[in-house]
Amino acid sequence: MIPSMKIKLYHPPREIILKGPKQVAVLLRELNLAKEAHLVICGEELVTEDRVILDDQVVEIRPVISGGGG
């Protein structure tokens, strides 16, 4: 099996597999996701944009924007 990072996305909910390692800022840019509108969670941990995600790691990119007042 080729080592790879598993990325969990929303809208619609799906998982994609990418080849690591990759920096969070680069990952967001390549997926065309705004930094201000997302959190990146690696394992259980919130990570900053300079963090490098390695193969075999699972990452959730969670949108933070909702209709309002929720």
Next chain:
Amino acid sequence: MKCRQCQQSAVIKMERHNTSLCRGCFNLYVHDQVERAITEEKMFDRAESVLVAVSGGKDSLALWDVLIKLGYRTAGLHLNLGINDYSQISQEKVEAFAESRGTELIVHAYQEAYGLGVIEIAEETARPACSACGTMKRYHFNRIAMERGFPVVATGHNLDDEASRLLGNVLQWQEEYLEKQSPVLSDEGGTWARKVKPLFRLAEREAAAYAVLNRIDYIVDECPMSKGAKMLVYKDVLNRLEETSPGTKHRFYLGFLKRPRALPSGPKELHLHPCQSCGQPTPGEVCGFCRLMQRVAR
């Protein structure tokens, strides 16, 4: 990346403050921003009971968590909108949170009270779903607060909510809405419960980060009715501006609050009297909610 305050490993970078913080320092930052909003805007004090409107989303649950930790007297109010799975999961998240904190929770379910969910009520009355839902929420927040003796209702509106609403109101020049767009709405001498928005200084991403960092289990899915809603477009536009020019949302909304508001043309005294149907204050004979429900009944 290191925390600016204590050199531990940072969990969040906030461009608009040109800083990065660890979990502990970020929690302190959030608590400070909320406390500052409450005291500077004279929202409420520790002697008053605050009814927190909790949807099950990140903002309202984060707000409730912060208020409990800051030592305010709170109870939660959850409106079950009757939107099948979405509403059921939302209520479960709110109940789990309330139970874990040992706090009082009031649940009002539309399906039980009226035999219909918000989508059916909107359809029956030919109103856009978000508009009927807004009328119903405002009505129930106020009525339940007054009936249960809460002088204040707090909602989880954050900086992104307020800035995007301001952008929408400015683009349409909705001047009468601009006058009302404040983090505190007065109780008009006890006519209403006071409405407050203690998260108005926090960006939406910060509210979400607070929920994640404090292991608050919230409903991530968007309300199924709000897809494509205009507010989401305004938020997207503002976040694009924010990326090229950090602090845009803060400067836009807090700058607006600092500005003296133009007085409406001519005195606009609202004469309120009790709704003939339910007794809640209204400028008409029957309040907006009761008019909605009368149309459903027909």
